[in-house]
Amino acid sequence: MIIVDNVHKRYVTDHGPGRWILKGVSLTIPKNVTVGLVGRNGAGKSTLLRLIGGIDTPNQGRVTRQCRVSWPMSAGGLQGSLTGRQNVKFACRIHGHERDMAERLAAVQEFAELGSYFDEPVKTYSQGMRARLQFGLSLAFDFDTYISDEVTAAGDSVFRKKAAQAFKNLTDRAGLIMVSHSESTLRQFCTAGIWLHDGQAYWFDDIGDALKNYKESIAA
Amino acid sequence: MSQTRSSATVTFSVWRALFLREAVSRMMGKRMAWVWLLVEPLFHISYLAIYHGVLRSRSIGGINTVLWIVVGVLAYYMFVYPARRSMHAISANQALFVYRQIKPVDTVLVRVALEAFLMVIITIVVLCLVGLAGIDAVPDDPLLVLAAAGGLALTALGFGLLASVLHELTPELGKILELFFLPLYVVSGTIFAISGVPEPYRGWMMLNPLAHGIEIARQGFASYYHVVPETDIVYLYSVAIVVLALGLALQVRFKEKLVAK
Numbered sequence: 143m144i145i146v147d148n149v150h151k152r153y154v155t156d157h158g159p160g161r162w163i164l165k166g167v168s169l170t171i172p173k174n175v176t177v178g179l180v181g182r183n184g185a186g187k188s189t190l191l192r193l194i195g196g197i198d199t200p201n202q203g204r205v206t207r208q209c210r211v212s213w214p215m216s217a218g219g220l221q222g223s224l225t226g227r228q229n230v231k232f233a234c235r236i237h238g239h240e241r242d243m244a245e246r247l248a249a250v251q252e253f254a255e256l257g258s259y260f261d262e263p264v265k266t267y268s269q270g271m272r273a274r275l276q277f278g279l280s281l282a283f284d285f286d287t288y289i290s291d292e293v294t295a296a297g298d299s300v301f302r303k304k305a306a307q308a309f310k311n312l313t314d315r316a317g318l319i320m321v322s323h324s325e326s327t328l329r330q331f332c333t334a335g336i337w338l339h340d341g342q343a344y345w346f347d348d349i350g351d352a353l354k355n356y357k358e359s360i361a362a
Numbered sequence: 363m364s365q366t367r368s369s370a371t372v373t374f375s376v377w378r379a380l381f382l383r384e385a386v387s388r389m390m391g392k393r394m395a396w397v398w399l400l401v402e403p404l405f406h407i408s409y410l411a412i413y414h415g416v417l418r419s420r421s422i423g424g425i426n427t428v429l430w431i432v433v434g435v436l437a438y439y440m441f442v443y444p445a446r447r448s449m450h451a452i453s454a455n456q457a458l459f460v461y462r463q464i465k466p467v468d469t470v471l472v473r474v475a476l477e478a479f480l481m482v483i484i485t486i487v488v489l490c491l492v493g494l495a496g497i498d499a500v501p502d503d504p505l506l507v508l509a510a511a512g513g514l515a516l517t518a519l520g521f522g523l524l525a526s527v528l529h530e531l532t533p534e535l536g537k538i539l540e541l542f543f544l545p546l547y548v549v550s551g552t553i554f555a556i557s558g559v560p561e562p563y564r565g566w567m568m569l570n571p572l573a574h575g576i577e578i579a580r581q582g583f584a585s586y587y588h589v590v591p592e593t594d595i596v597y598l599y600s601v602a603i604v605v606l607a608l609g610l611a612l613q614v615r616f617k618e619k620l621v622a623k
Contacts, residue, residue, distance in 0.1 A: 153622065196462040199618045210366065219460045223387050235379030236463050238367050 165341030181338030209286035216291035222265035254278035448522030506582035523609025
């Protein structure tokens with residue numbers, strides 16, 4: 143269970159404190175629920191994910207994680223000068239999987255299908271290849287809740303299909319909080335929804351209702 | 363699902379992972395990067411040793427000029443390598459902070475540890491080469507040499523903790539700090555003897571903890587070496603501890619600001 147209690151967040155810009163992005167968000171996200179985050183650009187979707195993921199702290203209020211939460215999976219976290227294999231090893235080490243590293247490496251290698259590029263520096267990868275590695279990496283560890291920031295939307299159609307299947311299997315046993323601008327992706331993976339609007343968060347048990355509110359807000 | 367790990371376990375696995383990662387990118391990052399690691403100090407030491415040892419004088423403060431230069435430059439690098447590299451540790455590793463296990467302070471600690479470790483290897487190689495050239499490069503008092511190196515590395519750690527925060531929060535300050543590295547080389551007594559400077563200037567120069575560390579290292583190599591009278595190992599360690607405390611305090615104070623985009 144993840145409890146977000148009265149969270150306020152703003153960033154400091156070059157011209158002093160910025161505007162409030164989250165203004166008193168309170169949510170309780172139960173375990174094993176798949177949630178889609180919707181809201182217009184700049185509504186604070188990624189900010190909320192970063193706060194839930196524990197890599198940023200709220201200016202006011204608190205976030206409590208009572209389960210094992212993944213890092214916010216997005217395009218970051220890979221070091222360009224190191225190879226794909228070295229990057230995966232690094233992630234294994236910091237997550238305390240030094241012992242069974244070989245199995246996890248094999249799993250990521252098989253999933254990402256990078257061939258010989260797995261041993262080339264990540265900076266030589268195309269965007270699609272980066273995303274494949276990133277995605278393979280995110281599946282390599284067991285978390286209770288996964289946080290995904292637009293991580294599925296990459297690769298060719300064959301890979302997308304495979305990724306979708308893997309994601310589905312994942313959500314059978316774990317929770318998921320995801321941001322995506324694709325309505326079909328959200329409907330495919332999420333049951334519940336959170337709509338972020340004007341610094342407030344609104345919970346919907348059905349992702350369809352969240353999307354409906356979101357669409358009405360941008361039409362207005 | 364496995365159990366959650368203790369904070370200490372997480373920290374140690376982060377340090378280990380970061381150390382290996384930094385070591386790989388430092389030594390394999392560019393073509394033959396590990397060769398350049400040795401070439402810079404070697405080249406530096408050679409031309410200074412030839413200039414001072416062959417062209418100017420045979421001994422400084424009672425010890426062989428070449429040894430005097432070698433030990434001075436190595437001791438100087440024991441501070442400068444970790445200090446200079448760790449200053450950029452936080453900015454260079456921003457991408458890693460998506461993993462909440464990794465804190466900014468970890469990247470600084472690991473960089474200092476790696477650079478100090480590399481410096482120990484470089485020192486051993488250089489001293490072996492000097493020994494092969496027929497100059498007695500075996501320390502009379504190895505413990506004193508270690509104490510000097512430890513004090514210099516500790517000062518570098520304090521400086522790194524402090525400077526990495528300043529560099530990240532106000533890059534202009536970081537640039538100014540980098541400017542200090544140039545005169546530091548001259549005023550620390552690596553290429554000319556501070557003992558020859560008249561008072562009161564000598565006292566002012568000895569406010570620099572590096573000068574103490576370098577003199578103590580030379581004394582460790584040759585017990586008959588005439589150190590600068592003000593040399594004091596307690597001063598070196600006191601400065602190290604003060605800078606260290608200040609650096610850690612800054613790291614704690616700004617730990618959230620350092621990872622925020």
